[in-house]
Amino acid sequence: MRLSPDEIIFWQHGFFKLNATILFTWGVMLILAVGSKLVTHRLSTDLNRTRWQNLLEIIVTAIMKQIKEVGLHHPEKYIGFLGTLFLFVGTAALCTVIPGYEPPTGSLSTTAALALCVFVAVPLFGIEDQGVSGYLKSYVEPTVVMLPFNIISEISRTLALAVRLFGNMMSGAMIIGILLSITPFIFPVVMTLLGLLTGMVQAYIFSILAAVYIAAATKARKEKIEG
Amino acid sequence: MLIDWFTVIAQALNFLILVWLMKRFLYKPILRAIDQREKLIAAELADAAATKSDAQKERDEFQHKNEIFDQQRAALFSKATDEAKSERRRLMDEARQAADDLSAKRHENLKNDAQILNQAIIHRTQQEVFAIARKALADLAGTSLEERMLDVFLGRLKTLDGEEKEQLTSAIKSTQNPVVVRTRFDFSSAQSAATESAIKDLFGAERQIRFETDSELISGIELVTDGHKVAWSITDYLTSMENGIAELLEDKDKPEADVAPAPEDEHGA
Incomplete structure (x- = not known):
């Protein structure tokens, strides 16, 4: 039983390898980049615009709105990171309708990579916002005693992010795989639909959690709590 | 892994x-x-x-x-x-x-x-009346009427008031011209004599008396000397009557003019 697309290896040379995870990730990246490029290639700035542009505008403004609701007052600063997280995870889940495709987010390596990115991005945004000392001070609040617990919290939540997304995506693929061997026709279709929903929910959860962590690390979040 | x-x-x-x-x-x-x-x-x-x-x-x-x-x-x-x-x-x-x-x-x-028109009618009526009267009197005029008129005339001479009589007497006395007695018809000799004697008696002067006839006199006698005339004639009566009627008409016209209504009142009505 294959648990992860990492195990499908097309090419390997020592430490370097080209597995299905990386390949499908490139595919998703290609879809996103080329799709965006095609639509934004000729953007209209007046009141008449194409429906594709409209769709992208809806997606972008919805992401901006979500980020703002979390408490980040300048969403345009964070949309590059948070929006891409959502779009990548969401697109990876939506592409499960393509036969033969396996979501790269069903690989713990991918989710770990994403979680590591979040793990690095949170202190970076925090330092950018309140300076190194300001950010580091947040670890000893309310008291110094809380320092180890804060560090444990940082690590554990990163682990939780990775495992949560991997578990959900992998289980979806697993269930479909198992059901295909038992009831090959109707049931897998229903489960695929459910998998699409689960994928979108996971994309939302992942990016929102990342937004919340960033908001917690930045001053804006702090002001809101104090207020 | x-x-x-x-x-x-x-x-x-x-x-x-x-x-x-x-x-x-x-x-x-x-x-x-x-x-x-x-x-x-x-x-x-x-x-x-x-x-x-x-x-x-x-x-x-x-x-x-x-x-x-x-x-x-x-x-x-x-x-x-x-x-x-x-x-x-x-x-x-x-x-x-x-x-x-x-x-x-x-x-x-x-x-x-x-x-x-009124005056014309009146005048015409008057003239007609007088013409009728004159005609009637002229038709009636005759010797007997002349006699009667002479009597009346002589009576009138006798009854002249003092002042008039004096004026007439002095007039007759001062002039050398004959006294003219004018009638419609010729006097008879008896009438002429009676007239002469009456004048002499009255004025006491010996003057030549000339008798003339005048067809204008309807029925009457005139005694004319220089500047004075004594006459009796029905024409005199008619003339005085004419004057009287004319005065009456004038008197009658005046109040009519006075009571004529004001133009405004007439208009308002």
């Missing part, structure tokens, strides 16, 4: 590349387009607001002008109405005055015509 560290590193790099790609091809252009559109909409809204405000201003101005125009029109209308009324009143007054004048003039003319 569930985690392949090469894959982790590769996926992290992939993700960072994707972030860059998305920023480059999606977020920046889309956000810029949205910003530009919002600016455009804001500009258009501002433009619309300015246009609306201009329109409002123009509307207010127009309304203000309209109100002023209405007021001016009302004032002009009222002025014109007043002028027309006063002009009408003046014209009416003039017309009424002219009508009154005309009416008065016509009334006057009618009155004059009536008076003239």
Whole structure:
């Protein structure tokens, strides 16, 4: 039983390898980049615009709105990171309708990579916002005693992010795989639909959690709590 | 092993590349387009607001002008109405005055015509009456009437009042011309003698008396000397009667003119 697309290896040379995870990730990246490029290639700035542009505008403004609701007052600063997280995870889940495709987010390596990115991005945004000392001070609040617990919290939540997304995506693929061997026709279709929903929910959860962590690390979040 | 560290590193790099790609091809252009559109909409809204405000201003101005125009029109209308009324009143007054004048003039003319006609009728009647009377008397005139007239004449000479008698006497005495006695018919010799003796008795002077006939005298006798005349004639009666009737007519006309109604009253009726 294959648990992860990492195990499908097309090419390997020592430490370097080209597995299905990386390949499908490139595919998703290609879809996103080329799709965006095609639509934004000729953007209209007046009141008449194409429906594709409209769709992208809806997606972008919805992401901006979500980020703002979390408490980040300048969403345009964070949309590059948070929006891409959502779009990548969401697109990876939506592409499960393509036969033969396996979501790269069903690989713990991918989710770990994403979680590591979040793990690095949170202190970076925090330092950018309140300076190194300001950010580091947040670890000893309310008291110094809380320092180890804060560090444990940082690590554990990163682990939780990775495992949560991997578990959900992998289980979806697993269930479909198992059901295909038992009831090959109707049931897998229903489960695929459910998998699409689960994928979108996971994309939302992942990016929102990342937004919340960033908001917690930045001053804006702090002001809101104090207020 | 569930985690392949090469894959982790590769996926992290992939993700960072994707972030860059998305920023480059999606977020920046889309956000810029949205910003530009919002600016455009804001500009258009501002433009619309300015246009609306201009329109409002123009509307207010127009309304203000309209109100002023209405007021001016009302004032002009009222002025014109007043002028027309006063002009009408003046014209009416003039017309009424002219009508009154005309009416008065016509009334006057009618009155004059009536008076003239009346006078003509009266005159004609008078003449006719007198002509009839003269004719009748002329027809009746004869010797016996002459005798009777002579008696009356002589009686009158005798009954002259003192002053008149003195004047006549002195006139007869002072002149050398004969005293003329004029009648309609020739006197008989007896009549002539009686007349002569009567004159002599009365005036006490010896004067030649000449007897003349005059067809104008209807029935009467005249005694004429220089500057004095004593006469008796029915013509005298008729003449005095004519004068009396004429006076009566004049008296009758005067009150009529006085009671003529005023033109205004006549018009008002």
